[in-house]
Amino acid sequence: MTAPGEEIHDSPTPWVADHIRAYLETDGAQGHLYQGWPTLLLTTRGRRSGRLRRTALIYGRDADRYLVVASNAGAVQPPAWYLNLTAHPQVAVQLGADTFTAQARTATPQEKPPLWARMASIFPLYDNYQTTSDREIPVVILAPVTPDPTPHP
Numbered sequence: 001m002t003a004p005g006e007e008i009h010d011s012p013t014p015w016v017a018d019h020i021r022a023y024l025e026t027d028g029a030q031g032h033l034y035q036g037w038p039t040l041l042l043t044t045r046g047r048r049s050g051r052l053r054r055t056a057l058i059y060g061r062d063a064d065r066y067l068v069v070a071s072n073a074g075a076v077q078p079p080a081w082y083l084n085l086t087a088h089p090q091v092a093v094q095l096g097a098d099t100f101t102a103q104a105r106t107a108t109p110q111e112k113p114p115l116w117a118r119m120a121s122i123f124p125l126y127d128n129y130q131t132t133s134d135r136e137i138p139v140v141i142l143a144p145v146t147p148d149p150t151p152h153p
Contacts, residue, residue: 008043008052019056027097031056037123040066041094042142044104047087055081059095059142060118066093066102066142069119074129074137082138093142102142115139 010020023031023041032039034056043054060067070082085091085104093102107115116139120126130137 006052008054011053011055016056020054023056023094028095032096034058040068042068042081042085043092043094044081044084045088045090047084052092053081053084055079057081058119058123060115060122062115062118062141064144066095066144067107067115067119068140068142069116069123069126070138070140071126071129071133073125074133076133076135078135078138082140085140090145091142093144101145103145104140104142107139107141111141112139115141 010017019031019034019039020041023039037058038060039056040059041054042057043052045051046053057068070078072079072082086106089104091102091104093100116126116130119139126137
């Protein structure tokens, strides 16, 4: 997904950039659990710029796959990272000290209910976001395409 030496641009949101920095500096020792929620770092390729973009997201597990929710706190527009991965579904994931390439896709309407329930059990505000949003908030499945790292909670 990345070329050697290619620059990665972190989220422009200050608290997210701080979270990413702490995560990177400690291989996730600080940041994997953010306010009690498990988080990973997701790097996507910009759909217009082609630049690599990194953000931190709450995640869940479904067997050997990882789940993230494109909630954008229920805003009208989905988050930029979601738009990027729909254009370029190969992404990079950092989970603790482990990094791997994954193929991202939106859960189908048939797949979504149990996956949504799993994510809402981790972060209950997702249900509030969906209730107040006019858009269907996607659950994204990240399927590793390189060996899966050591399982994390």
